[in-house]
Amino acid sequence: MTRGxxxxxxxxxxxxxxxxxRYEPYLYDRRAEPGAAADAAVAAAMREVxxxxxxxxxxxxxxxxxxxxxxxxxxxxxxxxxxxxxxxDGVAVGQAAAAAxxxxxxxxGATTTVAYTPESQPGQWRPHPNPVPANxxxxxxxxxxxxxxxxxxxxxxxxPFTMRAPWQFRLPPPPTLTSxxxxxxxxxxxxxxxxxxxxxxxxxxxxxxxWYEGSPQGWNRIARIIAAKRGxxxxxxxxxxxxxNAVLAxxxxxGADTRYLYNFWRPVTAIRAGQSDGNEATxxxxxxxxxxxxxxLPEYPSTHSVxxxxxxxxxxxxxxxxxxxxxxxxxxxxxxxxxxxxxxxEAQEENGASRVYSGIHxxxxxxxxxxxxxxxxxxxxxxxxxxxxx
Numbered sequence: 079m080t081r082g083x084x085x086x087x088x089x090x091x092x093x094x095x096x097x098x099x100r101y102e103p104y105l106y107d108r109r110a111e112p113g114a115a116a117d118a119a120v121a122a123a124m125r126e127v128x129x130x131x132x133x134x135x136x137x138x139x140x141x142x143x144x145x146x147x148x149x150x151x152x153x154x155x156x157x158x159x160x161x162x163x164x165x166x167d168g169v170a171v172g173q174a175a176a177a178a179x180x181x182x183x184x185x186x187g188a189t190t191t192v193a194y195t196p197e198s199q200p201g202q203w204r205p206h207p208n209p210v211p212a213n214x215x216x217x218x219x220x221x222x223x224x225x226x227x228x229x230x231x232x233x234x235x236x237x238p239f240t241m242r243a244p245w246q247f248r249l250p251p252p253p254t255l256t257s258x259x260x261x262x263x264x265x266x267x268x269x270x271x272x273x274x275x276x277x278x279x280x281x282x283x284x285x286x287x288x289w290y291e292g293s294p295q296g297w298n299r300i301a302r303i304i305a306a307k308r309g310x311x312x313x314x315x316x317x318x319x320x321x322x323n324a325v326l327a328x329x330x331x332x333g334a335d336t337r338y339l340y341n342f343w344r345p346v347t348a349i350r351a352g353q354s355d356g357n358e359a360t361x362x363x364x365x366x367x368x369x370x371x372x373x374x375l376p377e378y379p380s381t382h383s384v385x386x387x388x389x390x391x392x393x394x395x396x397x398x399x400x401x402x403x404x405x406x407x408x409x410x411x412x413x414x415x416x417x418x419x420x421x422x423x424e425a426q427e428e429n430g431a432s433r434v435y436s437g438i439h440x441x442x443x444x445x446x447x448x449x450x451x452x453x454x455x456x457x458x459x460x461x462x463x464x465x466x467x468x
Contacts, residue, residue: 079294080385081188082131084239084320084327085179086124091320091463093119093175097168100313102464104320105182106175115168116312121155122172130180134189186237194231194338200355201255201348203228203341203376209273209367214290214411216371226374234334239324240458244335247453249446252342252378261359263440264352267345271437273367282435283369287412289432290370293385294326295409300425301393303404308397317463318396325388325458329451333381336450342378345437368437379447380439383430387451388458390422395459426451 092106097114159165196204208224216222234244253259270278301322305315352362394400400421408415419425430444
Protein backbone atom coordinates (compact mmCIF):
# COMPACT_ATOMS: atom_id res chain seq x y z
CA MET A 79 0.00 0.00 0.00
CA THR A 80 2.68 2.52 0.94
CA ARG A 81 4.64 1.90 -2.24
CA GLY A 82 1.59 2.44 -4.46
CA UNK A 83 0.45 5.53 -2.56
CA UNK A 84 3.90 7.12 -2.64
CA UNK A 85 4.21 6.53 -6.37
CA UNK A 86 0.73 7.89 -7.08
CA UNK A 87 0.96 11.02 -4.92
CA UNK A 88 4.44 11.91 -6.18
CA UNK A 89 3.24 11.54 -9.78
CA UNK A 90 0.23 13.76 -9.01
CA UNK A 91 2.56 16.35 -7.48
CA UNK A 92 4.74 16.28 -10.60
CA UNK A 93 1.74 16.58 -12.94
CA UNK A 94 0.46 19.66 -11.12
CA UNK A 95 3.87 21.29 -11.15
CA UNK A 96 4.18 20.63 -14.87
CA UNK A 97 1.07 22.82 -15.25
CA UNK A 98 2.22 25.53 -12.83
CA UNK A 99 5.73 25.16 -11.35
CA ARG A 100 5.41 26.04 -7.64
CA TYR A 101 7.52 23.24 -6.17
CA GLU A 102 10.44 21.21 -7.44
CA PRO A 103 9.33 17.99 -9.15
CA TYR A 104 10.18 14.61 -7.72
CA LEU A 105 10.85 12.97 -11.07
CA TYR A 106 8.89 14.30 -14.09
CA ASP A 107 10.45 17.61 -15.15
CA ARG A 108 8.53 18.79 -18.21
CA ARG A 109 5.87 21.42 -18.84
CA ALA A 110 2.22 20.84 -19.73
CA GLU A 111 0.27 22.57 -22.46
CA PRO A 112 -0.95 26.00 -21.30
CA GLY A 113 -4.31 25.81 -19.54
CA ALA A 114 -4.23 22.05 -18.91
CA ALA A 115 -6.86 21.06 -16.34
CA ALA A 116 -5.33 20.39 -12.93
CA ASP A 117 -8.09 18.00 -11.78
CA ALA A 118 -7.73 15.89 -14.93
CA ALA A 119 -3.95 15.80 -14.51
CA VAL A 120 -4.17 14.57 -10.92
CA ALA A 121 -6.84 12.00 -11.76
CA ALA A 122 -4.88 10.60 -14.70
CA ALA A 123 -1.63 10.43 -12.75
CA MET A 124 -3.28 8.63 -9.83
CA ARG A 125 -5.22 6.22 -12.05
CA GLU A 126 -2.28 5.19 -14.19
CA VAL A 127 0.12 4.71 -11.30
CA UNK A 128 -2.30 2.79 -9.10
CA UNK A 129 -3.21 0.45 -11.94
CA UNK A 130 0.46 0.01 -12.76
CA UNK A 131 1.38 -0.73 -9.14
CA UNK A 132 -1.10 -3.61 -8.77
CA UNK A 133 0.78 -6.44 -10.54
CA UNK A 134 2.64 -8.69 -8.13
CA UNK A 135 0.36 -8.05 -5.16
CA UNK A 136 -3.09 -9.27 -4.15
CA UNK A 137 -5.55 -11.67 -5.75
CA UNK A 138 -7.36 -11.40 -9.12
CA UNK A 139 -10.56 -10.61 -7.21
CA UNK A 140 -8.85 -7.76 -5.36
CA UNK A 141 -7.46 -6.44 -8.65
CA UNK A 142 -10.89 -6.46 -10.24
CA UNK A 143 -12.44 -4.60 -7.30
CA UNK A 144 -9.61 -2.05 -7.24
CA UNK A 145 -9.89 -1.40 -10.97
CA UNK A 146 -13.66 -0.95 -10.70
CA UNK A 147 -13.26 1.67 -7.96
CA UNK A 148 -10.45 3.42 -9.81
CA UNK A 149 -12.36 3.69 -13.06
CA UNK A 150 -15.46 5.02 -11.31
CA UNK A 151 -13.48 7.71 -9.48
CA UNK A 152 -11.59 8.61 -12.65
CA UNK A 153 -14.74 8.95 -14.75
CA UNK A 154 -16.46 11.06 -12.07
CA UNK A 155 -13.51 13.46 -11.91
CA UNK A 156 -13.16 13.89 -15.68
CA UNK A 157 -16.91 14.50 -15.99
CA UNK A 158 -16.46 17.69 -13.98
CA UNK A 159 -14.10 19.18 -16.59
CA UNK A 160 -16.32 20.48 -19.38
CA UNK A 161 -13.71 21.77 -21.85
CA UNK A 162 -12.48 18.89 -24.03
CA UNK A 163 -9.13 20.46 -24.87
CA UNK A 164 -8.03 21.40 -21.36
CA UNK A 165 -9.30 18.05 -20.09
CA UNK A 166 -7.24 16.13 -22.63
CA ASP A 167 -4.18 18.29 -21.98
CA GLY A 168 -4.55 17.56 -18.28
CA VAL A 169 -4.92 13.83 -18.91
CA ALA A 170 -1.85 13.87 -21.15
CA VAL A 171 0.44 15.44 -18.54
CA GLY A 172 -0.93 13.20 -15.79
CA GLN A 173 -0.29 10.12 -17.91
CA ALA A 174 3.21 11.32 -18.72
CA ALA A 175 4.07 11.87 -15.04
CA ALA A 176 2.66 8.42 -14.24
CA ALA A 177 4.64 6.76 -17.02
CA ALA A 178 7.84 8.32 -15.72
CA UNK A 179 7.14 7.00 -12.23
CA UNK A 180 6.21 3.49 -13.37
CA UNK A 181 9.32 3.27 -15.55
CA UNK A 182 11.54 4.54 -12.75
CA UNK A 183 10.28 1.95 -10.26
CA UNK A 184 9.78 -0.95 -12.63
CA UNK A 185 12.77 -2.82 -11.18
CA UNK A 186 12.76 -1.37 -7.65
CA GLY A 187 12.90 -4.76 -5.92
CA ALA A 188 9.37 -4.76 -4.54
CA THR A 189 8.49 -8.08 -6.19
CA THR A 190 11.91 -9.72 -6.06
CA THR A 191 11.94 -13.20 -4.56
CA VAL A 192 14.19 -13.44 -1.50
CA ALA A 193 14.85 -16.68 0.36
CA TYR A 194 14.19 -16.48 4.08
CA THR A 195 14.41 -19.31 6.61
CA PRO A 196 13.26 -18.69 10.21
CA GLU A 197 15.50 -19.77 13.08
CA SER A 198 14.62 -21.39 16.39
CA GLN A 199 17.25 -20.15 18.85
CA PRO A 200 16.23 -17.89 21.78
CA GLY A 201 15.69 -14.36 20.55
CA GLN A 202 15.14 -15.35 16.91
CA TRP A 203 11.90 -14.87 15.02
CA ARG A 204 9.79 -17.81 13.99
CA PRO A 205 6.10 -18.17 12.94
CA HIS A 206 3.77 -17.45 15.85
CA PRO A 207 0.09 -17.92 16.77
CA ASN A 208 -2.71 -15.38 16.98
CA PRO A 209 -5.02 -15.21 19.99
CA VAL A 210 -8.01 -17.52 19.93
CA PRO A 211 -10.33 -16.26 18.61
CA ALA A 212 -8.34 -13.96 16.35
CA ASN A 213 -8.63 -10.27 17.23
CA UNK A 214 -9.64 -8.64 14.93
CA UNK A 215 -11.63 -11.54 13.44
CA UNK A 216 -10.25 -13.29 10.34
CA UNK A 217 -12.69 -15.21 8.14
CA UNK A 218 -10.12 -17.71 6.85
CA UNK A 219 -9.70 -20.23 9.68
CA UNK A 220 -6.18 -21.17 8.58
CA UNK A 221 -5.05 -17.53 8.54
CA UNK A 222 -6.85 -16.79 11.81
CA UNK A 223 -4.67 -19.28 13.66
CA UNK A 224 -1.52 -17.42 12.65
CA UNK A 225 1.77 -19.36 12.40
CA UNK A 226 2.22 -17.81 8.95
CA UNK A 227 5.53 -17.50 7.07
CA UNK A 228 7.45 -14.22 7.19
CA UNK A 229 5.82 -11.49 5.12
CA UNK A 230 7.70 -9.61 2.35
CA UNK A 231 11.29 -10.51 3.31
CA UNK A 232 12.44 -8.62 0.20
CA UNK A 233 11.02 -5.28 1.36
CA UNK A 234 14.19 -4.11 3.06
CA UNK A 235 16.11 -4.47 -0.21
CA UNK A 236 13.73 -2.25 -2.17
CA UNK A 237 14.83 1.05 -3.74
CA PRO A 238 13.78 3.84 -1.33
CA PHE A 239 11.90 7.02 -2.25
CA THR A 240 13.90 9.57 -0.27
CA MET A 241 16.68 7.66 1.50
CA ARG A 242 20.05 7.05 -0.14
CA ALA A 243 19.78 3.32 0.65
CA PRO A 244 17.50 1.06 2.73
CA TRP A 245 20.19 0.90 5.42
CA GLN A 246 20.90 4.65 5.64
CA PHE A 247 19.14 4.91 8.99
CA ARG A 248 19.69 1.33 10.13
CA LEU A 249 19.27 0.90 13.88
CA PRO A 250 21.70 -0.75 16.31
CA PRO A 251 20.80 -4.27 17.50
CA PRO A 252 17.90 -4.87 19.90
CA PRO A 253 18.78 -5.39 23.57
CA THR A 254 20.26 -8.71 24.61
CA LEU A 255 17.95 -11.16 26.34
CA THR A 256 19.68 -10.77 29.70
CA SER A 257 19.77 -6.95 29.70
CA UNK A 258 17.78 -4.75 32.07
CA UNK A 259 16.08 -3.07 29.09
CA UNK A 260 14.85 -6.37 27.67
CA UNK A 261 13.71 -7.52 31.10
CA UNK A 262 11.75 -4.31 31.60
CA UNK A 263 10.11 -4.52 28.18
CA UNK A 264 9.36 -8.23 28.47
CA UNK A 265 7.53 -7.85 31.74
CA UNK A 266 5.69 -4.73 30.59
CA UNK A 267 4.22 -6.29 27.45
CA UNK A 268 3.50 -9.52 29.32
CA UNK A 269 1.49 -7.51 31.86
CA UNK A 270 -0.22 -4.96 29.57
CA UNK A 271 -0.46 -6.73 26.21
CA UNK A 272 -2.08 -10.02 27.13
CA UNK A 273 -5.48 -11.07 25.86
CA UNK A 274 -7.30 -10.59 29.17
CA UNK A 275 -4.89 -8.25 30.94
CA UNK A 276 -6.39 -6.90 34.20
CA UNK A 277 -3.67 -4.22 34.27
CA UNK A 278 -4.43 -2.68 30.85
CA UNK A 279 -6.81 0.25 31.26
CA UNK A 280 -9.88 0.86 29.14
CA UNK A 281 -8.11 3.83 27.56
CA UNK A 282 -5.07 1.72 26.68
CA UNK A 283 -7.32 -0.91 25.11
CA UNK A 284 -9.00 1.82 23.09
CA UNK A 285 -5.58 3.09 21.93
CA UNK A 286 -4.69 -0.40 20.72
CA UNK A 287 -7.90 -0.64 18.70
CA UNK A 288 -7.77 2.93 17.38
CA TRP A 289 -4.26 2.63 15.89
CA TYR A 290 -4.54 -0.98 14.70
CA GLU A 291 -5.92 0.20 11.36
CA GLY A 292 -2.47 0.76 9.86
CA SER A 293 -0.06 3.62 9.22
CA PRO A 294 -0.97 4.69 5.67
CA GLN A 295 -4.68 4.87 6.40
CA GLY A 296 -4.40 6.70 9.72
CA TRP A 297 -1.69 9.22 8.87
CA ASN A 298 -3.20 10.08 5.47
CA ARG A 299 -6.51 10.73 7.22
CA ILE A 300 -4.76 13.01 9.72
CA ALA A 301 -3.14 14.90 6.84
CA ARG A 302 -6.50 15.38 5.14
CA ILE A 303 -8.07 16.65 8.37
CA ILE A 304 -5.32 19.22 8.93
CA ALA A 305 -5.22 20.20 5.25
CA ALA A 306 -8.95 20.94 5.32
CA LYS A 307 -8.57 23.06 8.46
CA ARG A 308 -5.76 25.04 6.85
CA GLY A 309 -7.45 25.42 3.46
CA UNK A 310 -4.54 24.13 1.37
CA UNK A 311 -4.73 24.61 -2.39
CA UNK A 312 -4.14 21.72 -4.82
CA UNK A 313 -0.40 22.31 -5.08
CA UNK A 314 0.15 22.53 -1.32
CA UNK A 315 -2.05 19.50 -0.76
CA UNK A 316 -0.21 17.45 -3.40
CA UNK A 317 3.15 18.39 -1.89
CA UNK A 318 1.99 17.40 1.61
CA UNK A 319 0.64 14.04 0.47
CA UNK A 320 3.68 13.40 -1.72
CA UNK A 321 6.09 13.97 1.14
CA UNK A 322 3.93 12.09 3.65
CA ASN A 323 3.49 8.99 1.54
CA ALA A 324 7.13 8.95 0.47
CA VAL A 325 8.29 8.81 4.10
CA LEU A 326 5.64 6.24 5.01
CA ALA A 327 6.96 4.03 2.20
CA UNK A 328 10.55 4.58 3.29
CA UNK A 329 9.55 3.85 6.88
CA UNK A 330 8.53 0.35 5.89
CA UNK A 331 11.65 -0.11 3.75
CA UNK A 332 14.03 1.07 6.49
CA GLY A 333 12.14 -0.91 9.12
CA ALA A 334 12.29 -4.08 7.02
CA ASP A 335 16.03 -3.65 6.48
CA THR A 336 16.58 -3.55 10.24
CA ARG A 337 14.00 -6.23 11.00
CA TYR A 338 15.36 -8.88 8.69
CA LEU A 339 18.93 -8.13 9.70
CA TYR A 340 18.36 -8.86 13.41
CA ASN A 341 15.36 -11.24 13.18
CA PHE A 342 14.18 -10.53 16.72
CA TRP A 343 11.34 -12.57 18.15
CA ARG A 344 7.83 -11.34 18.87
CA PRO A 345 6.49 -11.06 22.44
CA VAL A 346 4.17 -14.05 22.04
CA THR A 347 7.14 -16.26 21.13
CA ALA A 348 9.38 -14.73 23.77
CA ILE A 349 6.88 -15.09 26.61
CA ARG A 350 5.90 -18.64 25.73
CA ALA A 351 9.62 -19.54 25.64
CA GLY A 352 10.60 -17.37 28.59
CA GLN A 353 12.02 -20.26 30.59
CA SER A 354 14.69 -20.89 27.93
CA ASP A 355 15.97 -17.34 27.31
CA GLY A 356 18.71 -17.43 29.96
CA ASN A 357 17.12 -14.62 31.97
CA GLU A 358 15.86 -15.53 35.44
CA ALA A 359 13.78 -12.32 35.61
CA THR A 360 11.61 -13.24 32.60
CA UNK A 361 9.20 -15.91 33.78
CA UNK A 362 7.71 -17.83 30.88
CA UNK A 363 4.04 -18.58 30.25
CA UNK A 364 3.43 -21.26 27.56
CA UNK A 365 -0.25 -20.31 27.28
CA UNK A 366 0.19 -16.51 27.00
CA UNK A 367 -1.88 -14.84 24.24
CA UNK A 368 -1.71 -11.35 22.76
CA UNK A 369 -4.55 -8.85 22.86
CA UNK A 370 -4.35 -8.31 19.05
CA UNK A 371 -3.18 -10.41 16.11
CA UNK A 372 0.59 -10.22 15.53
CA UNK A 373 1.75 -9.49 11.95
CA UNK A 374 3.97 -12.31 10.61
CA LEU A 375 7.41 -10.70 10.46
CA PRO A 376 10.30 -9.98 12.85
CA GLU A 377 9.69 -7.64 15.76
CA TYR A 378 12.45 -5.00 15.89
CA PRO A 379 11.72 -2.20 15.17
CA SER A 380 8.01 -1.43 15.18
CA THR A 381 7.47 -0.15 11.63
CA HIS A 382 4.14 1.21 12.83
CA SER A 383 6.23 3.49 15.05
CA VAL A 384 8.77 4.24 12.31
CA UNK A 385 5.94 5.49 10.12
CA UNK A 386 4.44 7.51 12.96
CA UNK A 387 7.77 9.24 13.61
CA UNK A 388 8.29 9.96 9.92
CA UNK A 389 4.75 11.23 9.35
CA UNK A 390 4.64 13.43 12.45
CA UNK A 391 8.03 14.95 11.57
CA UNK A 392 7.03 15.78 8.00
CA UNK A 393 3.73 17.32 9.02
CA UNK A 394 5.24 19.41 11.82
CA UNK A 395 7.78 20.81 9.37
CA UNK A 396 5.24 21.28 6.60
CA UNK A 397 2.89 23.31 8.81
CA UNK A 398 5.72 25.03 10.66
CA UNK A 399 4.71 23.77 14.09
CA UNK A 400 4.13 20.59 16.03
CA UNK A 401 1.36 22.28 18.02
CA UNK A 402 -1.66 21.49 15.85
CA UNK A 403 -4.61 19.88 17.58
CA UNK A 404 -6.90 17.52 15.69
CA UNK A 405 -9.60 14.92 16.21
CA UNK A 406 -9.70 11.72 14.16
CA UNK A 407 -12.11 8.80 13.93
CA UNK A 408 -10.65 5.37 13.18
CA UNK A 409 -11.48 3.16 10.22
CA UNK A 410 -11.67 -0.66 9.98
CA UNK A 411 -11.11 -3.07 11.60
CA UNK A 412 -12.13 -1.08 14.69
CA UNK A 413 -14.02 1.74 13.01
CA UNK A 414 -15.76 4.56 14.82
CA UNK A 415 -13.33 5.30 17.67
CA UNK A 416 -12.70 9.04 18.04
CA UNK A 417 -9.64 10.47 19.77
CA UNK A 418 -8.26 14.00 20.09
CA UNK A 419 -4.59 15.03 20.10
CA UNK A 420 -2.88 18.26 21.13
CA UNK A 421 -0.09 17.88 18.61
CA UNK A 422 1.65 15.52 16.19
CA UNK A 423 4.15 14.39 18.83
CA GLU A 424 1.38 13.17 21.10
CA ALA A 425 -0.10 11.20 18.23
CA GLN A 426 3.21 9.58 17.30
CA GLU A 427 3.86 8.54 20.90
CA GLU A 428 0.38 7.06 21.33
CA ASN A 429 0.66 5.35 17.95
CA GLY A 430 3.83 3.62 19.15
CA ALA A 431 2.54 2.77 22.62
CA SER A 432 -0.55 1.15 21.09
CA ARG A 433 1.63 -1.72 19.86
CA VAL A 434 2.71 -2.54 23.42
CA TYR A 435 -0.92 -2.53 24.58
CA SER A 436 -1.76 -4.79 21.61
CA GLY A 437 0.87 -7.25 22.86
CA ILE A 438 2.74 -7.30 19.57
CA HIS A 439 5.84 -5.15 20.30
CA UNK A 440 8.34 -4.45 23.06
CA UNK A 441 8.55 -0.81 24.23
CA UNK A 442 12.13 -0.31 23.03
CA UNK A 443 11.10 -1.28 19.50
CA UNK A 444 8.53 1.51 19.43
CA UNK A 445 11.00 4.08 20.81
CA UNK A 446 13.72 3.04 18.34
CA UNK A 447 11.15 3.01 15.54
CA UNK A 448 10.07 6.59 16.23
CA UNK A 449 13.72 7.69 16.22
CA UNK A 450 14.33 6.00 12.87
CA UNK A 451 11.18 7.57 11.44
CA UNK A 452 12.12 11.06 12.62
CA UNK A 453 15.44 10.78 10.80
CA UNK A 454 13.69 9.73 7.61
CA UNK A 455 11.19 12.58 7.90
CA UNK A 456 13.78 15.28 8.59
CA UNK A 457 15.91 14.35 5.61
CA UNK A 458 12.99 13.97 3.22
CA UNK A 459 11.48 17.34 4.09
CA UNK A 460 14.85 19.09 3.74
CA UNK A 461 15.71 17.58 0.37
CA UNK A 462 12.51 16.91 -1.60
CA UNK A 463 9.64 18.89 -3.17
CA UNK A 464 11.17 22.23 -2.19
CA UNK A 465 9.55 25.57 -3.21
CA UNK A 466 10.48 26.43 -6.79
CA UNK A 467 12.82 29.36 -7.25
CA UNK A 468 13.31 30.26 -10.93
